[in-house]
Amino acid sequence: MTTLRTLRPTVGRILLTSKGRIATTSIAISPAFRLSTRTFTRQLSIKSLFASNSDNDAKLSSTQRILTPDNLFHPISESPVPEIRDRGTIIRKYGMCPVCNEEHHGHREQMRSPAYECPDCGHPTHCSEEHYQKGKDEHSKICHILREHNEDEHDLRSGRPMKEFEFPSAQGFDEAVNMANWDVFFYTRSFPSMDSDRSMRHVSKLLTYPITIASALHESSPHRKQVTAEGLRSLAAIRSILYPKVQLARDGVTLLRTETVNLYLLGARAESTLPPHIWSQLAYLFPQTPFHIHFVGPDALPPNREPYTTSLNDQLTFTYDNAMYHDYHEKVGSFDPYKDVYFLFAPGLGHPSSRESWKASIAKALDTKCAMFITGFDKHDVETDVKTVEEDHAEDFDWILRPTENHFKSLKRDINLQDLTQAIFANWGIWGIRGKRYEVTHNPEEDD
Ligand SMILES: [Zn+2]
Numbered sequence: 001m002t003t004l005r006t007l008r009p010t011v012g013r014i015l016l017t018s019k020g021r022i023a024t025t026s027i028a029i030s031p032a033f034r035l036s037t038r039t040f041t042r043q044l045s046i047k048s049l050f051a052s053n054s055d056n057d058a059k060l061s062s063t064q065r066i067l068t069p070d071n072l073f074h075p076i077s078e079s080p081v082p083e084i085r086d087r088g089t090i091i092r093k094y095g096m097c098p099v100c101n102e103e104h105h106g107h108r109e110q111m112r113s114p115a116y117e118c119p120d121c122g123h124p125t126h127c128s129e130e131h132y133q134k135g136k137d138e139h140s141k142i143c144h145i146l147r148e149h150n151e152d153e154h155d156l157r158s159g160r161p162m163k164e165f166e167f168p169s170a171q172g173f174d175e176a177v178n179m180a181n182w183d184v185f186f187y188t189r190s191f192p193s194m195d196s197d198r199s200m201r202h203v204s205k206l207l208t209y210p211i212t213i214a215s216a217l218h219e220s221s222p223h224r225k226q227v228t229a230e231g232l233r234s235l236a237a238i239r240s241i242l243y244p245k246v247q248l249a250r251d252g253v254t255l256l257r258t259e260t261v262n263l264y265l266l267g268a269r270a271e272s273t274l275p276p277h278i279w280s281q282l283a284y285l286f287p288q289t290p291f292h293i294h295f296v297g298p299d300a301l302p303p304n305r306e307p308y309t310t311s312l313n314d315q316l317t318f319t320y321d322n323a324m325y326h327d328y329h330e331k332v333g334s335f336d337p338y339k340d341v342y343f344l345f346a347p348g349l350g351h352p353s354s355r356e357s358w359k360a361s362i363a364k365a366l367d368t369k370c371a372m373f374i375t376g377f378d379k380h381d382v383e384t385d386v387k388t389v390e391e392d393h394a395e396d397f398d399w400i401l402r403p404t405e406n407h408f409k410s411l412k413r414d415i416n417l418q419d420l421t422q423a424i425f426a427n428w429g430i431w432g433i434r435g436k437r438y439e440v441t442h443n444p445e446e447d448d
Pocket residue numbers: 097098099100101112126127128131
C-alpha cells in the first residue's frame with residue numbers, strides 16, 4: 001500500500017480572482033513530493049460562495065438552487081455538477097482499484113482503473129463489480145466517509161444561500177473569545193448558522209489555517225498543558241505585542257496600533273490560496289496588532305506569477321513569494337522573537353525529495369530564535385516530522401509545544417483521488433520548537 005505521504009500535495013487549491021475573492025478550487029493530484037512538476041489540477045468552481053451582493057445579482061444564474069437538501073447524493077458519473085463529474089474522470093484515470101493493488105503488489109501498470117462505482121458512496125472505487133464485491137468489507141471502512149464527501153461537495157454547489165460563510169466582523173471589547181475548540185469559538189465569536197456538522201466542516205476547512213495560528217498565540221490557547229517553560233518565554237514575548245495596554249489615539253476612539261507581527265508561513269500551499277478576508281478572522285482576535293503574513297515556498301504562487309505584496313486593510317498585509325525560505329530569509333535580513341513567528345502547515349519535513357531543502361530552511365529559522373509551530377495531517381505525519389527535526393537539528397532546538405492534537409483541525413477530510421482509501425484532516429496535530437538559546441555562563445572548573 002502506498003503511504004499517506006502521497007496525500008500531502010492533494011490539498012485543494014483555492015485560487016484567487018484579481019478581486020482577491022475566492023474563485024475556484026481545484027484538486028491537485030501529484031506525486032509524493034513538494035517540488036513536483038507533475039501536478040494535475042482540476043478546477044472546481046465555487047465562485048458564488050464569496051461573491052458580494054452585486055456580484056450575486058450578476059451571477060444569479062449560477063447561484064440558483066439546483067439541489068435540495070434531500071437530493072445531495074449522486075453517483076459521481078451522474079452528478080448534475082460538471083466539475084464533480086470531472087472529478088470522477090480524474091479518479092478513473094489516475095486512481096487505483098485496491099483489490100488489483102493487493103493482487104499486483106502495487107505495480108500500477110498491471111492494474112485496471114477504477115471504473116465501477118460503489119452504489120453507496122457514488123465513487124469509482126474498484127475496477128469491476130467482481131473486485132468491488134471482493135473488497136467490500138475493506139471498503140466499508142471508508143465508504144461512509146466518501147458518501148459524506150459526496151454530499152458535502154454537492155451541498156457546496158447546490159446553489160443554496162451559504163449562510164455559514166457570512167463571517168462575523170470585529171469583536172466588542174467586553175466580549176471574551178473562548179479558544180477551547182471550534183464549538184465554543186464559533187459561539188463566542190457569534191458565527192451565524194453554524195448549526196450542522198456539514199456547516200462546521202465547510203467552514204473549518206477554510207478557517208483551520210488562521211485559527212490554528214490564533215489558537216497557538218492567544219492567551220486562552222487550548223494547548224496550555226503542552227507548552228514548555230521555554231514555550232512560555234517565547235509566548236510571553238509575542239504576547240507583549242499582541243496584548244498591549246488599551247491606548248486610544250487623540251480622537252479618544254481609535255485604538256493605537258502595536259508594532260507589526262510577521263507570520264512566516266513556510267512551504268505555503270492551500271493557505272496561500274485562501275481569500276484575504278478569511279485572514280480577518282485572525283486579525284479580529286488581536287484588534288490592535290497589524291499582521292504581515294508571508295506566504296513563502298515554491299507553491300505559494302501559481303506558476304509564472306511574480307512575487308508581490310498587497311494589503312487588505314491597515315491590519316493585514318500579505319506577501320506571496322515562491323522562493324525557498326532559506327533564500328527569502330536573506331532578503332528579510334533581521335528577525336525579532338517578539339514580533340516574528342513561523343508556521344509550517346503539514347510540511348513533510350522528512351520526505352526524501354525535500355528533506356535537504358527543508359533542512360536548510362529550518363536551520364535559518366532556528367537561528368532567529370523565533371517561535372516555530374508545525375502541523376501534521378495525522379499522528380504518523382507528526383511523528384515523522386518530529387523525528388526528522390530531532391535527527392537534522394538535534395543540538396539546535398528547544399521544545400516550545402509538545403506534539404498534541406489540534407483543536408482547530410479541519411473537520412472536513414481531504415480525499416486522495418489517486419487512492420480513495422486515504423482521507424486525512426488538514427492540521428490534525430500541532431507542535432512547536434525554537435532555536436536553542438545558549439546561556440553565556442562561565443564555569444571556572446573548565447579553565448584548567
Ligand atoms: Zn481491480
